[in-house]
Amino acid sequence: MNLLTPFTLGSLTLSNRVVMAPLTRRRAGEGKLPTALMANYYAQRAGAGLIISEATEVDPRSIPDAPSRPGLFNAAQAQAWARVADEVHRAGGRIFVQLSHLGRASHPLLLVKGEQPVAPSAIAGKGVAFTREGPLPFPVPRALDIAEICDVIDQFAVAALLAREAGFDGVEIHAANGYLIDQFIRSGSNRRTDAYGGPVENRTRLLLEVTEAVAALWGVDRVGVRLSPWSDFNGMSDEDPLHTFCYAAEALDQIGIAYLHLVEPAGQTPGLSPVLRQKFGGALIVAGGYGHETAEAAIEDGTTDLVAFGEGFIANPDLPERFRLGLPLNTADRSTFYAGGATGYTDYPYLDAHQVLQ
Numbered sequence: 001m002n003l004l005t006p007f008t009l010g011s012l013t014l015s016n017r018v019v020m021a022p023l024t025r026r027r028a029g030e031g032k033l034p035t036a037l038m039a040n041y042y043a044q045r046a047g048a049g050l051i052i053s054e055a056t057e058v059d060p061r062s063i064p065d066a067p068s069r070p071g072l073f074n075a076a077q078a079q080a081w082a083r084v085a086d087e088v089h090r091a092g093g094r095i096f097v098q099l100s101h102l103g104r105a106s107h108p109l110l111l112v113k114g115e116q117p118v119a120p121s122a123i124a125g126k127g128v129a130f131t132r133e134g135p136l137p138f139p140v141p142r143a144l145d146i147a148e149i150c151d152v153i154d155q156f157a158v159a160a161l162l163a164r165e166a167g168f169d170g171v172e173i174h175a176a177n178g179y180l181i182d183q184f185i186r187s188g189s190n191r192r193t194d195a196y197g198g199p200v201e202n203r204t205r206l207l208l209e210v211t212e213a214v215a216a217l218w219g220v221d222r223v224g225v226r227l228s229p230w231s232d233f234n235g236m237s238d239e240d241p242l243h244t245f246c247y248a249a250e251a252l253d254q255i256g257i258a259y260l261h262l263v264e265p266a267g268q269t270p271g272l273s274p275v276l277r278q279k280f281g282g283a284l285i286v287a288g289g290y291g292h293e294t295a296e297a298a299i300e301d302g303t304t305d306l307v308a309f310g311e312g313f314i315a316n317p318d319l320p321e322r323f324r325l326g327l328p329l330n331t332a333d334r335s336t337f338y339a340g341g342a343t344g345y346t347d348y349p350y351l352d353a354h355q356v357l358q
Ligand SMILES: Cc1cc2nc3c(=O)[nH]c(=O)nc-3n(C[C@H](O)[C@H](O)[C@H](O)COP(=O)(O)O)c2cc1C
Pocket: 021, 022, 023, 024, 025, 053, 054, 055, 098, 174, 176, 177, 226, 263, 287, 288, 289, 290, 308, 309, 310, 311, 312, 337
């Protein structure tokens, strides 16, 4: 039952090692403000040792549409997030905010004045942006200049400061799944010839500068980074994932952040988690298709310290308790993942007393 034992993460004591994975649900209100419904959804899941919020936009050029992904680039958003953090804390939970910049995985209809999405290089991602006119293919982005890269680092720093005001317990930097920082890290999307492109030391520069800026505001023990070495989501690729991500893990170890969060499918072969564990001295979280037994085994054999669950937490607000009692799980309804409203969001049933007594 290692999964359900407490864990010391930096300066925090978590009640168990079951992490709620970051999950975009597109239910923020006008102005990209978190809503009371969102506060309720997260508070329902406060039995997780740690909740990581859905990807939260740092780019102030994001249009204030609703329903949408939430933002954290102004005081109103910080105030609205404060209610979420407060309700999670009152329910006994801990919550980090996941800070994200879409980069090329965006569309002019998602940016004020119809601006072009930005990226390390003018190479389009593969996939669609969800706009008011429906899903539309990602267009060719515009390459950021050096001054604009400094602005991006500032945007993460501003969001990190607002996250403190909101009362979060820490910050996770989203460097996974084909969004802006990942676009810099991986060779398939970064063809720059300046200090932010070419060798891995340059491709990881944005990741490390953002991490240092956020850690300067929070302290290293309240900062984590999410990476997805294998994922081709959003059209990502890298010529040498082992080399790229070993370098990133060692550099993040030098900064001394609290955790590395690796999206690596359960049973992935070859797996990077055992290698990165040698390179990184902080805690490791893995995510990707884990169930109760595979999560227990991964902790037992030392592969990881904590395991994050995505769909499991969407469908089971009381997931750790179900694990504890060995009781069946609800199945997630994928048709409501991004559907807006309470259906498929806050109405998944808790265990009832009848099931518990059986
Ligand atoms: C609806 C949905 C939304 C997601 N949103 C995010 C996100 O905002 N940020 C992120 O890093 N990963 C996101 N993911 C990936 C999950 O965090 C997780 O890595 C993935 O679901 C695999 O874990 P699972 O098999 O336990 O669901 C999302 C996944 C789903 C299903």
